Amino acid sequence: MATFRPKLDYSIRPAKATVRRMIVEALARLDPLVPVDRYRYVGMGSIFFRDFQIIHRRLGISSMITLEGNAQAETRVRFNLPLACISPVMEYTDKALPKIRLEESPHIIWLDYESRVNQRLLSDVEEVISRCDPGSVLIVTSNADRPYDEERERWLSEFGDKSERPEPKEPRERADYALLSYRLLRERIGATVRSRNAGLPNDLHVSFRQMLHMVHSDGAQMLTVGGVLVATADDARWQECGVEDLEFTRAGEEACEIKIPPLTRREVQYLLARMPDAEGTFEDAAVRIGIPERDARQFASIYRYAPLFVEAEDW
Amino acid sequence: MAKQLKADASATKAFFVNMLVRDIGVDAAILDLVDNAVDAAYEHAADDGNLEKFRVDVQLSADRFKIGDNCGGIEIDTARRYAFRFGRAPGFEPNSRIGEFGIGMKRAVFRLGREFRVDSSTTNSRFIVDVDVAEWREQEGDWTFPMDVGVAPADEPGTEIEVRQLHEGVAEMFSQDDYPRGILSEVTERHSETIRKGFQIIVNDQPADPRLHELLDGAGITPEHQEVELSSGDHPVTLRIVAGIGPDRRPVAESGWYVYCNGRLALKADRTALTGWGTGDADGSSGIPAWHPQYARFRGFVFFTSTHAGALPWTTTKTEIDESSDVYRNALGRMRSIIRKFTNYTNELTQERERFEESDGKAPRHIQVALDQAPRRPVSDVVSGQFSVPDRDRSTPPSTPTGPKMTNIQFKAQASRVNDVKKALRLGTNRQVGETAFERLYENEIK
Numbered sequence: 001m002a003t004f005r006p007k008l009d010y011s012i013r014p015a016k017a018t019v020r021r022m023i024v025e026a027l028a029r030l031d032p033l034v035p036v037d038r039y040r041y042v043g044m045g046s047i048f049f050r051d052f053q054i055i056h057r058r059l060g061i062s063s064m065i066t067l068e069g070n071a072q073a074e075t076r077v078r079f080n081l082p083l084a085c086i087s088p089v090m091e092y093t094d095k096a097l098p099k100i101r102l103e104e105s106p107h108i109i110w111l112d113y114e115s116r117v118n119q120r121l122l123s124d125v126e127e128v129i130s131r132c133d134p135g136s137v138l139i140v141t142s143n144a145d146r147p148y149d150e151e152r153e154r155w156l157s158e159f160g161d162k163s164e165r166p167e168p169k170e171p172r173e174r175a176d177y178a179l180l181s182y183r184l185l186r187e188r189i190g191a192t193v194r195s196r197n198a199g200l201p202n203d204l205h206v207s208f209r210q211m212l213h214m215v216h217s218d219g220a221q222m223l224t225v226g227g228v229l230v231a232t233a234d235d236a237r238w239q240e241c242g243v244e245d246l247e248f249t250r251a252g253e254e255a256c257e258i259k260i261p262p263l264t265r266r267e268v269q270y271l272l273a274r275m276p277d278a279e280g281t282f283e284d285a286a287v288r289i290g291i292p293e294r295d296a297r298q299f300a301s302i303y304r305y306a307p308l309f310v311e312a313e314d315w
Numbered sequence: 316m317a318k319q320l321k322a323d324a325s326a327t328k329a330f331f332v333n334m335l336v337r338d339i340g341v342d343a344a345i346l347d348l349v350d351n352a353v354d355a356a357y358e359h360a361a362d363d364g365n366l367e368k369f370r371v372d373v374q375l376s377a378d379r380f381k382i383g384d385n386c387g388g389i390e391i392d393t394a395r396r397y398a399f400r401f402g403r404a405p406g407f408e409p410n411s412r413i414g415e416f417g418i419g420m421k422r423a424v425f426r427l428g429r430e431f432r433v434d435s436s437t438t439n440s441r442f443i444v445d446v447d448v449a450e451w452r453e454q455e456g457d458w459t460f461p462m463d464v465g466v467a468p469a470d471e472p473g474t475e476i477e478v479r480q481l482h483e484g485v486a487e488m489f490s491q492d493d494y495p496r497g498i499l500s501e502v503t504e505r506h507s508e509t510i511r512k513g514f515q516i517i518v519n520d521q522p523a524d525p526r527l528h529e530l531l532d533g534a535g536i537t538p539e540h541q542e543v544e545l546s547s548g549d550h551p552v553t554l555r556i557v558a559g560i561g562p563d564r565r566p567v568a569e570s571g572w573y574v575y576c577n578g579r580l581a582l583k584a585d586r587t588a589l590t591g592w593g594t595g596d597a598d599g600s601s602g603i604p605a606w607h608p609q610y611a612r613f614r615g616f617v618f619f620t621s622t623h624a625g626a627l628p629w630t631t632t633k634t635e636i637d638e639s640s641d642v643y644r645n646a647l648g649r650m651r652s653i654i655r656k657f658t659n660y661t662n663e664l665t666q667e668r669e670r671f672e673e674s675d676g677k678a679p680r681h682i683q684v685a686l687d688q689a690p691r692r693p694v695s696d697v698v699s700g701q702f703s704v705p706d707r708d709r710s711t712p713p714s715t716p717t718g719p720k721m722t723n724i725q726f727k728a729q730a731s732r733v734n735d736v737k738k739a740l741r742l743g744t745n746r747q748v749g750e751t752a753f754e755r756l757y758e759n760e761i762k
Binding site: 071098099101119194197198 | 545546547552554602603640641642643644645646647648649651652655656659662701703709
């Protein structure tokens with residue numbers, strides 16, 4: 001019998017877990033725009049469904065679709081469904097998204113890929129942005145690590161020759177790849193919004209309000225970009241959300257880097273007791289017990305969201 | 316102080332006429348004149364849009380071109396002040412559906428021959444303009460045509476245009492046996508929507524008979540139908556899109572997108588990036604696939620309508636689409652989305668067939684059954700819906716107890732090389748490439 005084996009256990013990657021919690025925190029802010037429990041969630045839950053569980057619990061969303069293209073995973077997907085409100089659609093995103101009635105109600109769509117930004121992924125983005133109901137949220141996670149040699153050439157050539165690509169045209173550093181991937185995504189989102197608005201009266205126009213731009217790594221460097229499609233008429237309600245007040249949200253090209261510093265449980269407890277750092281003494285306190293300043297700063301930026309993993313028991 | 320003189324920059328008539336006709340084909344010139352008649356018919360039509368009492372009759376022969384309509388005629392004042400002007404005169408706001416650029420009639424007659432006669436009657440007036448172009452050209456500086464207005468109106472209001480002394484190439488074209496037939500089919504295709512409303516077009520005594528485009532609709536198959544109100548500048552434009560599965564794979568040349576502006580076909584069976592098809596490979600690994608014969612049954616129809624012809628997404632020749640226009644860009648996003656749905660359906664159908672073959676005819680064929688049973692419906696009758704077909708059967712295929720135990724092999728190969736192999740060996744699918752590769756390996760190494 002055909003079996004399915006995921007590449008990773010998604011539930012124990014700390015950076016990813018942090019990103020997930022941040023996403024949910026940002027989504028919760030959207031309540032003035034769309035009462036968040038009215039959203040339908042479309043995700044790629046694999047067989048772990050971490051995102052589905054937290055989104056259901058924290059946001060009260062109870063209409064959920066998980067997309068899984070690998071037909072051999074079906075048995076395990078169904079066995080592992082953690083909530084009764086999740087419907088599996090056993091199709092890859094490019095087949096599934098055109099069938100989902102995205103235009104009929106607001107959706108939160110998290111396209112959580114393992115692949116790099118590529119034309120097929122951008123076509124999915126176009127499909128969502130061109131059709132989804134105003135108020136909908138699109139989040140895209142993709143691999144943005146540095147490819148080498150032949151893989152690098154092949155990847156770059158997918159986006160035309162140098163003159164057609166955004167900067168950096170000759171990416172070298174890891175950060176270059178994250179920025180180029182980000183710009184490729186944003187370019188497609190922008191172009192799709194423009195053609196969606198073309199020919200429509202102004203009050204029916206939408207704009208993509210970026211909320212998230214994160215770079216994280218539990219191994220390969222990953223990029224997460226997310227935002228909400230806001231109708232012109234809803235602009236005031238979007239302002240009311242105050243998404244930009246959250247310290248990890250980013251509306252522009254500068255990414256929020258999510259790094260989980262390697263700390264022991266005892267060190268974490270010590271640092272936690274000094275947060276929030278109203279007096280500005282936190283870094284000194286960290287250095288006193290031998291923690292590098294850089295790690296202390298990282299800790300301060302993620303401590304409200306990072307998970308603590310412990311060995312609970314043997315299997 | 317410097318002294319100023321004025322250099323003469325006025326155009327000679329000969330130069331002007333040459334420039335005017337330089338870029339227009341003979342077919343396009345005739346189509347322009349038919350357009351004018353269609354325009355006039357819409358202008359005089361009753362509110363229900365019925366056009367049954369209107370017709371245009373075109374006669375082509377080696378010595379003369381004639382087009383006559385009964386679509387209301389041109390008022391003397393309109394003719395005197397506007398209809399013969401080159402370009403749109405200021406202050407003239409025609410209620411025109413198709414004609415827009417104010418040069419169609421003059422350009423057409425100059426393109427066809429050296430003498431023309433326009434005879435137009437309304438219910439209470441009539442004028443005749445009869446011009447020998449060579450003579451008119453000699454009279455430099457006089458940019459008028461003499462109008463004869465002292466005649467009683469004809470029985471039926473309408474306009475007749477006759478061109479004599481045809482240019483050499485034109486006369487030769489018109490004397491070819493199949494030329495009128497070609498014009499008829501072109502006119503029929505372009506105005507099929509108008510003909511469906513009862514308008515008659517006759518070319519050399521042959522009436523146009525519009526072939527209806529049809530889509531499968533029913534038995535679980537739903538065509539896509541969208542209708543949206545857009546605007547171009549201040550002018551409202553209605554966009555209607557109908558798309559789905561055509562009644563047959565053949566002729567393949569009919570597959571693609573048809574784009575109409577006010578009922579006139581501006582783009583026929585298009586399968587290029589202009590209508591949203593991909594430019595990459597057929598399997599769509601680059602997003603939207605390029606059109607490929609496996610999509611032969613795709614038919615898509617895009618209708619732009621507006622009371623203001625200038626708001627429509629076509630270029631001045633009215634035979635090409637202006638890709639940069641807002642209303643077209645809006646449509647294009649929708650068209651790309653529909654193409655995604657259609658290509659997905661095609662892939663599902665292919666998988667269903669493979670399943671069916673693998674199972675020795677036991678696996679159900681929900682999609683194929685629907686294709687066989689679905690009734691056809693004319694495109695104009697399709698009502699609101701999203702393109703969909705029945706789901707393919709996804710249960711595990713019944714295992715065949717007889718025969719050897721089979722196993723799967725999976726491997727990756729460079730896409731361009733796989734395509735090279737497909738082309739060279741005429742293989743249709745990646746699966747066939749893989750199977751052939753294994754057979755050859757076995758042939759060479761084991762047997």
